[in-house]
Amino acid sequence: MNSNIEKCIEIIAKKLEANLHLQRDDLLLGSRLTANQMTNYRLIQTADGIIKRWPSESKSIAAIQKETLDAILTTVKHSIRDIVARMHVETRGMTKSVAPYMQELLTYITHIDQHMAHISRAVCHSHILSQIAEYVIDSFILNATLVRSHLSDERQLIVIDFSRLLEAVRSMEWPSKYGDTSRLLDLFGKDVDFMLKVEGVRKSILVQLLISDSPSEVPLPNQSVKWTPEEYVAWYEDHSELEVLAFLNGLVTSYNSSVISRGQQQYVEHYPRIVKLLQDSF
Incomplete structure (x- = not known):
């Protein structure tokens, strides 16, 4: 009986794979969902329902689902990396407002949340949101370590941007290894002892x-x-x-x-x- 179920699921997996759209444009997360993306998300949710109902027999379909989610995650990471990298080239002056690159990153975060809502069950099972939350935080911190912040004014600008990023991640309720992310602001504070005590870094x-x-x-x-x-x-x-x-x-x-x-x-x-x-x- 189990072998028959597994064979049926393998057939479904092949049909599902044939209908996925994994070209670069299909993986980019914009303000609007394309028809191909809606198809992808429905197929991911369908796969998730099958995996939940027959976990032992669904190895083939689970592999395809994982491959698809990994492709989305990789594209998201590349987009985040490209946006955050602009902190090194933008001319900002001493304005107290959020930098243009950060405004774009905050907008992109809302796009991610909008897209992930369509595959919420699969996303929860695969911990995609926690991986995205951790990557966007880690990417900002890593890039900020390559900015000469010896002068307090430069540190203040970094804190302004980082505060808004952390607020956005918290508002999306994306889990992460950092727990209370507000402590991460100590990384760019004046007290070095506090900085060295920040956990998870x-x-x-x-x-x-x-x-x-x-x-x-x-x-x-x-x-x-x-x-x-x-x-x-x-x-x-x-x-x-x-x-x-x-x-x-x-x-x-x-x-x-x-x-x-x-x-x-x-x-x-x-x-x-x-x-x-x-x-x-x-």
Whole structure:
């Protein structure tokens, strides 16, 4: 009996796969849902109902559903990355309003929520929303560590943008590993001790925050290898935490050598904290 059900579901899975639309334009989430996207979302929900009713026999259809959701998630991440990267090129001045790139990101978040509502059951089971919430937060923080925030005015602008982003994520009720996201604002506060106590943040991010909050004698990670911020972000996301920490350790070692070679007597203020974070990581 079970084998017959499984064979039937395999036939359904093939028909479902044949009717999916997974071209790039079909995966981009805009203000309006296209006919192809509506078809995709109905098929994802249909697959979810079958998986829930016959979990043991639905491996074929579950694989197709996962592949489809992964394709959507990958496109969402690329879009988020492209939008956030513009923080490095926009000229903003000292205005207290949200930056243009952040306004676009907030709009895109509403588009994501609108689209995900059509596949709510499947999204809940696959934890897609938590992955999106964590990625958009992580992407902002990572990019912000590549902005020289040694001056308090620059930090204030980062906090303005980050506050609005966190409000948007909370309003969508997207779960994430961070829990109380308001604590994340301490990453860009004036109190370094509070920053170092923020939970759930990689040590490499803390090191990069300390570097970005230092004078230019310590190069930003991307500057140390003559990369654009976008190139460094792509590299960071493709490498393990240990590999990133090893890279940062090399950067700090190079800075130490330059201080010695110039016969200087003082290091930047955050140098001891940076060294301790790196030492505790190996």
